[in-house]
Amino acid sequence: MAKKAEADAPGIAILGGTGDQGLGLALRFARAGAKVVIGSRKPERALEAAERVGAAVAGAKVEGCGNAEAAQQAGIVILSVPFEHTAETVKAIRTALAPGQIVVSMGVPLATALGDSAVRTVGVWQGSCAELVAELVPDGVEVVSAFQNVSAHRLQALEEPVECDVVVSGAKAARGRVMALCALVPGLRAIDGGPLANARIVEAITALLIGLNIRYKLPAGAGIRFTGLPNP
């Protein structure tokens, strides 16, 4: 744990990259040629997930290891763990993070964390999962909110574009770096989501989308687009 991360390391670490959404992002980023490090509490599960990515994407630059080790190897660290494991995961990697690194929060405080339904959220004292994460990271580490509204199923369907906008919120320079990541995935469009507190709204949209998936019977998952924006 003494080793600190390289803030400008080129790779993307995905903690909880063994879950559906994290694995989907790993597949997409690997396919775009990025170096991907999958992290998990159990390194052997991260290795398995890395093997799946390697099998699906020819020439994938992908590794699997424990969460802290993964966080040390990438300039951008994406947290893709169930909301109820967010705080413990960040605390466990805290000493591995270094100033200049970006931690991306894609968690949503779904009420499933309390055994209730995924169509609604629970209140988070800090306002959102992303702001909870921001309270826990060391000074100098920027937290950015993104990717909450992207369907795991559609991420994993590698031959199809992912028709979804990604609202990216956080400090300006850091959110610009995360907005650039969206360009790696066909179909995703980065939206400048302003300050981190807007994660409160973006996280809640996921619960609304899950409700739509149920009411409209959409196993592949709904997404969002914003209209009226200037064309890129």
Add this chain to the structure above:
Amino acid sequence: MAKKAEADAPGIAILGGTGDQGLGLALRFARAGAKVVIGSRKPERALEAAERVGAAVAGAKVEGCGNAEAAQQAGIVILSVPFEHTAETVKAIRTALAPGQIVVSMGVPLATALGDSAVRTVGVWQGSCAELVAELVPDGVEVVSAFQNVSAHRLQALEEPVECDVVVSGAKAARGRVMALCALVPGLRAIDGGPLANARIVEAITALLIGLNIRYKLPAGAGIRFTGLPNP
């Protein structure tokens, strides 16, 4: 005030129909041939707005009067008043409402109600503006949440379709009647938004859209679409 509303009256009342968004809906519904009754606290202002609609839409069936009188003349009563006037407006028309009528809440608890910014919301004890309204209407009157995310500017630009989805939440039969209204406006698509409590999310989306309008300099206003839904 003794007269009660006809619950199945065919018209649409728009209380606060003198404001930008209410006037925009009045123009659109009148253009589709619906009977529109514009309500205002000041009947003379409602009359002025009705004259504007009549001047813009040939053959418009439109009237203007006080809020309570307007509410008595329509099966569907749309509340389009600033959030901070919501409770007083509903209390003022309460005795005019009758079981079977539908009240549509399109208000958003923007922080402007407290002199703060329109890019964020304030907390409402009941959970949302729509649920506040639901607490205030008489028994048997259904409250439905809709139209919060639709740009007033785009509603008023009568020659253009309004590229926006409308998430409609509330009791099932009532929300079906409001979803049918969306078909009157070219471009609007009704989305089955499930139970009324989902208004918490939909109302907050408006604050996010206002932030986008500022960051992207969009005087005509952004909107939303959901992707992955079955085609109509």
